[in-house]
Amino acid sequence: MTGNHEHFKEIDENVTGQVRFGDGSYVKIKGKGSILVECNNQEQRIISHVYYIPSLKNNILSLGQLTENGCKVILENDLLYLYDQNKTLLMKAERSTNRLYNINLKVGTPICLLNKLEDEAWLWHARLGHLYFDSIKLMTRKKMVEGIPHIIHTNQICDACLLGKHSRTPFPNQAKFISDEPLDLVYGDLCGPISPPTHSGKKYIFLLVDDYTRCMWVYILTSKDEAFKTFKEFKLKVENEVGIKLKLLRTDKGGEFTSNEFTQFCKDNGIARQLIAPYSPQQNGVVERRNRTMLSTTRSMLKAMSMPKIFWAEAVRHTIYVLNRVPTKALTDCTPYEALKGRKPNLGSLRVFGCIAYSKVLSHLTKLDDRSIKMVHLxxxxxxxxxRLFDPITKKICVSRDVKFVEKDSWNWKDYMNDVGSDEPGWIDFVINQSLTPTTGNSECKYANNEINESEQVSSPNSPTTPFTPPTYTFETNSMEVAEYASSSNSSARPFDHTPIKGFKSLDNVYERAPEIKTTELVFTEEEPQNYKESLVDKKWMKLCKLR
Structure with missing residues (x-):
């Protein structure tokens, strides 16, 4: 708790409440956020869940909350020692005369990433989706991946990490429970709808996580009813790849997972089902935490290169590619990729997402034509x-192997945003629409975190549903075949048009114009015919037609 608003690097002032002290007095909470502190060895740490209390005169640090996050506290003689999960000393405080432990903390400033990309350590930090430096050190020291140099760097936070709220703990500890082999248990979660949708109308993220390997698969969907078809494709693909049958699927009770066809498909294929209780996302905690990590990494990558929000789906796809090849605390000295495939990943070709890339032109050129095109790396x-490369000038996506990168530079997106007709010149956080109604019948129950960004993506409107929103583009032998960019300027929400449909008549007008029928018989029909053929076989309707 602190009473200094300037200490916060990010704060949510919508959080309110009261804190009661030992003498029974109360103070009001005016917000909650994170504070960046700098250690004597230049390392930086984020203290999260800090309450902002303007009336508080002194800063208070909760040892109980620190121990809940895995820290260790040792009281010896007149000193207090605080260690992190890696047994690294974080704080050393002396006991004062009033039996309190006082320490002077220096509020740190986040590092500007673009100014540090010439440093090899910061370059790999950006390439690996703003991975924590302790995790990068662990990867290189344990030789968990190939293609990465040995990196030793103090723990510091870049501006993109802080903006993306991407604070993560080291990965030495192992989870208490884990499956015996791949596909013993797979978690599924559907996030959305995300508004506005992509240019191809896609607005849902379908994430699947294997409990044993923590490997992830992501699919971008247009509507919830595509979840069943996508799951069948996933099952066929992953079983052929691993050579093991999927045994158990755990999801929430959303209508997309409890439909009759989904349930029957699982019964026919011997897949056991586990449906979590409503409003209990803790029962599906593995996919919820991976979902949060995926979204925070996506935000950090987009913000680092000042990319517009329309590329969120491309960023999600690249985030899954990276997270499957970096450590996770559920595995010991192993990455999800190695746990699933049995071989170490090679990250030597990994580059910073969103940086400038020059692709070689493969078509016929004259003597003075440029030999490369300036694009954006996706x-x-x-x-x-x-x-995967994107050309903001022609608004096309292409795939190439002959590429040169300038990883410290990013594209100036102002002209591009003006061309596509967007009123938003830069990044704007997006929010997933969440339903708070109880889960019954075909209603949806979604427990994805609210820290997701929404935007649009480049894709062909007619592209099939694949793990990646945009379709795959390939090069022919002597030409480059790409798909045209689908503009979404006409797909935005329009006001309702209350103009009557052509030929529309009110009921009173129909009664006024209807001819009067004189008959001594009252005609009743048990059911109105649905089409012309049914009316022909109905004697009463035929008699009524003759009267008219």
Whole structure:
């Protein structure tokens, strides 16, 4: 708790409440946020969940909250020692005369990433999706991946990490429970709808996580009813890849997971089901935590290169590619990629997402034509040793292997945003629409965290549903074949048009114009015919037609 608003690097002032002290007095809470502190060895740490209490004269640090996060406190003689999960000394405080332990903390300033990309350690920090430096050190020291140099760097926080709220703890500890082999248990979660949708109308993120390997698969969907078809594709793909049958699927009770066809498919294929209780996301904690990590990494990558929000789906795809190849605390000395495939990943070709890339022109050129095109790097192309690139001038996506990168530079997106007709010149956080109604029948129950960003993505409107929102683009032998950018200027929300449909008549007008029928018989019909053929076989309707 602190009473100094300037200490906060990010704060949510919507959080309110009261704190009661030992003498029974109360103070009001005016917000909650994070504070960045700097250690004597230049390391930086984030203290999260700090309450802002303007009437508080002194800062108070809760040892109980620190121990809940894995820290260790030792009281010896007149000194207090605070260690992190890696047994690294964080604080050393002396006991004062009033039996309190006082320490002077220096509020730190986040590092500007673009000014540090010439440093090899910061460059790999950006390439690996703003991974914590302790995790990078662990990867290189344990030789968990190939293609990365040995990196030793103090723990510091860049501006993009802080803006993306991407504070993560080291990964030495192992989870208490884990499956015996891959596909013993798979977690599923559907996030959305995300508004506005992508140019191709996609607005849902379908995330699947294997409990044993913590490997993740992501699919971008247009609507919830695509979840069943996508799951069948996932099951066929992953079982062929691993050679093991999927045994258990755990999801919430959303209608997309409890439909009759989904339930029957699982019964026919021997897949056991676990449906978590309503409003209990803790029962699906693995996919919820991976979902949070995915979204925070996505935000950090986009903000680091000042990319517009329309590329969120491309960033999510690249985030999954990176997270499957970096450590997780559920595994010991192993990455999800190695746990699933049995071989170490090679990250030598990994580059900073959103940086400038120059792709070689493969078409016919004259003597004075440029030999390369300036584009934006969108990550690795899954299933091939090539890069995904986007040309903001022509608004096309292509795939190429002949690429040169300038990782410290980013594209100036102002002109591009003006071309696509957006009123938002830069990044704007987006929010997933969450339903708070109870889960019954076909209603949806979503427990994804609220820290997701929404935006649009480049894709072909007619592209099939794949793990990546944009379709795959390939090069022919002597030409480059790309898909045109689909503009969303006409797909935005329009006001309701209350103009009557052509030929529309009010009921009173119909009665006024209807001819009067004189008959001594009252005609009743048990059911109105649905079409012309049914009316022909109905004698009463035929008699009524003759009267008219």
């Amino acid at each position: 990550g690795m192309e899954e299933g091939s040793k090539t890069y």
